[in-house]
Amino acid sequence: MQYIDCVVIGKNCASALEQTFASIKSASYGRGEIKLTYVDRGSTDGSEEIARQAGVSVIPLKSTSSLFEARQAGFAAGTSPLVQFIDGGSVIAPDWFAIATKRLHSDTAVCFGKRKEREESIWARIVEIDQNSPPGDQTQFGLEALLRRDAFERCDTYTQVLSQQVQAQGKRIVALDVPMLTCDSQMRGWEDWWLYCFEQGEGLAAAEGSFANLMRQECFQRGGGALVLALLGILFSIGSLWWLLLVMAAVYMLIHPRALKVEVFKRDRQLSLHQAALYAWHRSFAVVPEFFGSLRFLLT
Numbered sequence: 635m636q637y638i639d640c641v642v643i644g645k646n647c648a649s650a651l652e653q654t655f656a657s658i659k660s661a662s663y664g665r666g667e668i669k670l671t672y673v674d675r676g677s678t679d680g681s682e683e684i685a686r687q688a689g690v691s692v693i694p695l696k697s698t699s700s701l702f703e704a705r706q707a708g709f710a711a712g713t714s715p716l717v718q719f720i721d722g723g724s725v726i727a728p729d730w731f732a733i734a735t736k737r738l739h740s741d742t743a744v745c746f747g748k749r750k751e752r753e754e755s756i757w758a759r760i761v762e763i764d765q766n767s768p769p770g771d772q773t774q775f776g777l778e779a780l781l782r783r784d785a786f787e788r789c790d791t792y793t794q795v796l797s798q799q800v801q802a803q804g805k806r807i808v809a810l811d812v813p814m815l816t817c818d819s820q821m822r823g824w825e826d827w828w829l830y831c832f833e834q835g836e837g838l839a840a841a842e843g844s845f846a847n848l849m850r851q852e853c854f855q856r857g858g859g860a861l862v863l864a865l866l867g868i869l870f871s872i873g874s875l876w877w878l879l880l881v882m883a884a885v886y887m888l889i890h891p892r893a894l895k896v897e898v899f900k901r902d903r904q905l906s907l908h909q910a911a912l913y914a915w916h917r918s919f920a921v922v923p924e925f926f927g928s929l930r931f932l933l934t
Contacts (some may be wrong), residue, residue, distance in 0.1 A: 636735055637666040639712030641779075643704045644677035644722020645697070650685055650818070651722050655688045658720070663731035666714075672722070675699050678690045678827060682891065683721065699776060705802035709786065717781045720815060727813040734780045734810065744806035747814030756912065757821040762771065763913045768904050769811035778815065830918040835927025836916045889918045 640658050644651060658670060663814050672685040676697025685692045705719055720726060730747060738745050750764050751758035765776060774797040785805050821830055900910035
């Protein structure tokens with residue numbers, strides 16, 4: 635029997651929390667029991683009470699607690715050999731547990747599947763593309779995944795560097811080409827997009843490994859460099875030809891080379907041409923909020 639500790643992390647998600655619990659309880663899994671735990675990050679909308687009424691064990695945290703602290707608390711509260719993390723408001727796919735547990739072999743520490751956004755907006759598509767990986771071995775994983783407990787008990791804590799700690803044990807991180815959950819990232823416009831990229835930058839600053847180093851380098855060179863050029867143009871040359879040249883140089887630094895990699899994104903991420911073009915433009919300008927997010931993490 636392979637029991638699963640299913641840890642739901644939430645903050646002010648009362649409107650969708652019952653749907654999350656119902657999807658987990660009704661999921662098909664014949665290899666053991668699914669034990670539900672809800673970690674609340676200081677909700678003020680009655681999320682804790684909804685969880686208790688649903689018969690779910692609740693771990694209350696302060697409103698200032700991070701997502702990583704919440705996952706550490708949920709992980710420490712259980713004893714099952716497998717642990718599934720899911721955000722409050724997400725709906726687990728009916729067959730996810732049955733499929734994923736069969737793929738989580740002894741040499742694999744983590745597996746995750748496809749995320750589907752409820753919204754059909756351009757903003758939702760950006761998040762969906764960004765958070766879904768091509769099937770196969772990966773170098774990192776996100777905050778919603780199925781984990782093997784014994785691999786993570788040897789790690790320091792549930793932080794951004796977990797991927798590297800797991801791989802140092804010789805364990806695999808695998809993306810599966812099957813639905814894992816439906817979610818709502820609540821990205822509705824530019825402000826939400828900026829916050830999403832800003833938080834990505836914070837995580838990037840804390841991460842380790844060659845890929846993270848490469849992404850940080852790009853973030854500071856392109857994002858920071860473009861901002862410096864634009865600032866110089868505004869401060870010293872506005873209204874002149876130099877102002878125009880500096881602004882054009884800043885824009886070029888942002889869009890090159892990401893906007894030219896549409897075919898690369900299409901091939902590597904298995905996207906349509908339209909999706910690849912959308913993601914290329916997202917990656918072109920995302921380095922600016924990522925730069926500010928990384929800078930905030932490093933300074934604080």
